[in-house]
């Protein structure tokens with residue numbers, strides 16, 4: 502008689518119960534900032550404002566901060582071959598460093614969209630023409646263990662702001678590699694050389710690609726990805742990372 506009582510069904514009921522349970526949990530255990538431990542959000546606004554951005558002047562090719570716009574020493578030695586250009590949003594320093602460790606090693610998946618939005622906000626979309634966004638893949642075993650690829654989470658807001666499709670299967674890591682951060686610079690290139698391939702080159706042929714990753718250290722991982730993409734026929738490969746670890750730590 503004009504009043505309908507919605508009938509309970511597992512399909513309707515379970516998401517409702519999950520949301521209800523999440524609210525109960527967030528009252529019992531409110532989120533804390535991964536960097537400063539303040540209660541309220543998984544990453545507080547004052548920590549986000551403290552991220553040390555990388556601003557020009559930088560090396561035109563690899564984006565290394567310099568006193569003036571000029572090719573850096575590494576680029577003068579021709580270290581980057583397949584990778585056409587790289588930029589990073591900020592320096593790999595606290596509190597960004599803590600946030601990246603939490604995202605990668607402590608299962609703080611909720612940080613992915615927050616940090617990805619930070620990357621997207623620091624891009625100038627008008628300065629970029631991109632056909633495809635490709636996150637740096639994890640090896641299948643590590644992906645399964647972690648439950649997500651942090652580079653894909655970061656790449657989603659970047660793809661939205663650039664209005665370009667996100668291709669998570671264009672590139673795969675065909676062999677497991679030691680985390681670059683655990684190795685000296687001299688071993689990083691051999692660690693990742695030949696670790697990536699494009700299973701279906703038609704995805705990337707003649708495309709202008711933007712590779713997305715969390716941290717750039719020596720650039721070897723991005724370079725190995727770019728080599729696989731170029732071999733499959735990509736027209737250009739640019740890299741964009743959330744953070745850049747600089748040799749002087751600065």
Ligand SMILES: [Zn+2]
Nearest residue numbers: 534537545548
């Ligand atoms: Zn904080």
Ligand SMILES: [Zn+2]
Nearest residue numbers: 560563573576
């Ligand atoms: Zn350079």
